[in-house]
Each structure stands twice: as C-alpha cells, then as structure tokens.
Amino acid sequence: MKILANDAGQMAAHANIGPTAGEALPAGFSFTQSMKDALDSVNRQDAQAGQKMNDVDSGKSDDLVGAMLASQEASLSFSMLMQVRNKVMGAVDELIKLPV
Template identity: 65%
Template sequence: MGTELAGLIKADLAALTNDANRLAIAPPADHSAPGTFNNSQGAFSFTQSMKDALASVDSEDRAAADRMAAVDAGKSDDLVGAMLASQQASLSFSMLMQVRNKVMGAVDDLLKLPV
C-alpha cells in the first residue's frame, strides 16, 4: 500500500514537473482580455480582475432573475432554460465566494508572517 502510494505521488510529481517545464518554455500568452492588464503600464491588475468577475456574476444573477420572473409571469414557457440560468448563476456565485475565501486566507497568512 505504501509503495503504491509513493509511486502515485512520484508519478504526479513527474507530471507536474513536465507541465511546469512546458509552461516555462511556452511563448507568453496574449492577455488582451479586458480588465486583466493595465494598458498604460502593461501590469496585471488583480483589483480590476475581481471587479470584472463580480460584474459577471452579478449580470448572470440578474439574467437568471429576469428569466425566472418571465416564467412566473407567464411571458415565457422556458422553465428549463430559466432553471439552468439560475443554477449557472448559483455556481458562479459559489466560485466567486471560494476565490474570496482563498484570497482572505492568503491575506491572513501574510499578516501572520513575522516582520
């Protein structure tokens, strides 16, 4: 059991090392997505990325709410589409909360570092 686990760990480590080496020699990706880079300085903007993600989650939630309201009012028969939109908005919100939790955990770890 222990040798099998050690073998699996070594295989995973080798795969990660290969992926890291492949990324290290890969040409830089085009990061021209809106809001991910500051155009004036060419620097990454975490704040803008989070604002864009928050706006995206909010727009998905509003679209799902509009679709559900249309079904409730009898203006639309697309109950399946409304439910799918609602689930997609819920998953997007859950993902955003997980990112927030990871960032807050990282900030807490940084604050705990000795100066």
C-alpha cells in the same frame, strides 16, 4: 455552462500569471480589476437568471428549463466567486501572520 467554463478559465489564467523568482507581473495586470470584472459577471448572470425566472412566473416565457439552468449557472458562479474570496482572505491572513 459555457459561460461558467469561460469564467473559470479566465480566473485560472489569472491565477497562473503570478510572478516566479525574479519575474514581474505583466504590464496592465490588475488583480483589483480582475476581481471587479468577476463580480460584475456574477452580478450580470444573477440578474439575467432573475429576469428569466420572472418571465416564466409572469407567463411571458415558457422556457422553464432555460430559467432553471440560468439560475443554477448563477448559483455556481457565485459559489466559485466565494471560494476565490475565501482563498484570498486566507492568503491575506497568512501574510499578516508573517514575522516582520
């Protein structure tokens, strides 16, 4: 859960960086890189959860609770990523509707 909270905190921090009137984005900020990092993190969590589940299934590990928690964390991370994606797509749709 700490990983999920850290990821959520990082995404929230990036969401609050946006420029206000007359301000520019900090040097080195890249929305694209932030999204790639988030995708990599979610993918890594999913792979780790899958490995833990496979270990339990094959008898290599008896940590069923840890495997289930890892699976739930990966699921929540994916859900959060999808919500961010939906918000971004909604914002893009709104930008497209603006008069030129």
